[in-house]
Amino acid sequence: MWFRNLQIFRLGSDWAYTTEALAQALQTGIFQGCGATDRTARGWVPPRGEEGELVFSVARQQLIALGVEQKLLPASVVRQYAQAKLEQIEAAQGYKPGRKQRREITDQVETELLPRAFVKRGLTYVWIDPVNRWLLVDASSPARADEVMEQLKLSLGELPLTLVKTQVAPATAMTQWLAAGEAPGSFSIDRDCELQAAADERPAVRYVRHSLDSEEVRNHIANGKSATRLALTWNDRVSFVLTEQMQVKKVSFLDIIKEDAERQAENADDLFAANFTLMSGELAQLLAHLVEALGGEGE
Incomplete structure (x- = not known):
């Protein structure tokens, strides 16, 4: 359940779904699975397993899950x-x-x-934070997040959601951080990045497990390349890759965070709740600091 990727949306101020109201609305789109002649099927499933509720909630944080089946017929x-x-x-x-x-x-x-076709099954988690007004989809691509948004619209109607925009574009900020050799606040630069030029062919240079505090990197920037991906660590607790589209990928939590959850849990249900509580708490702080590092939210 620990999120690996974040497609980030801002909840509108008029979001008013309690856990009970959200669960009732999702009942209209419960996952049924593929019929005999269906190619795909999707719908809401309990995030904690078949015996759980459609909305898992702890400390006003909500977790839902979209189940997807796809027939594999080349x-x-x-x-x-x-x-x-x-x-x-x-x-x-x-x-x-x-x-x-x-x-x-x-x-x-x-x-x-x-x-007679084989069936491929998938699960996409969605974390809703009404307190800080975030909705995050654990998906590596916008297309997967779009699936979730379409299903939410079917269940809830109009969605008070927008993509997050910051005063400073992520590409601009990441390029400035690389040129300066450091990131602001509680962030530190790791060893992976992608630099891309604005020319028609978009020539790119990728660094993997490589020191980025070097003249070579700064020369690429001086010659017109900008950062499209940059690996960062927040507060020595969570590492991730930020993209120019304000996507957060390859999220990795420090082992001690997961160990804290295991120490708090006496059974599988307790562990799931502890994992979600710690994950949502860490990511809520990370997102707040990330938006701040990018100059705050734009209009």
Whole structure:
């Protein structure tokens, strides 16, 4: 349940969902799984497992989860089976099937194969912080976050959500920090980054496990490259990679934080609650400091 990636949204001031109201609203979109001929299915599942509630809540922090199933049926397999059937039809009727018939046969073959296809299952956690007005999706890509937003809209209607914008763009700030050799406040620069030029081909230089406090890095910046990704550590407790799109990736919590959760727990339910409490507490502080380091929120 420890989040690895953060797609960050700001909750509007009119967000008024209590845990009970949110759980009731999510009931309309409970996960049902793929039917025999469905390619995909998605819906809300209990974040703590089948026996739990749809909304897990501790200290006014809420956790929900979107379950997704996808049938794995490659187009090449459909074409292979459809071609065999088309050849049988051609042999029987003495001429090649027309375009319409070929399309109908392909659709028929797909319908026949879908019930036998393997199913890939996924789970996306969503943390809602009404106190500090954050909504965070544990997803590595905006596309996965969009799935969550679409499902939330189906369950809740209009969403008072916006992407977070800061006074200083992340790319500008990260470039300045690299040029100065240090990050502000409780942040420190780690050893991974990506520098990219604004030219048409967007030439890029990537550093992995490499000292970034060097003339080589500063020369790239002086020659017009800017930082699009930068590995940072906050307060010696959480490491992550910040991107130019204000996405937080590769989140890693110091082992002592997880050990604290384990010491507090007497059983699996207690451990889940302790993990969520500690994670949400750490990330709420990290986000506040990150926005501050980027000049505060913009309009």
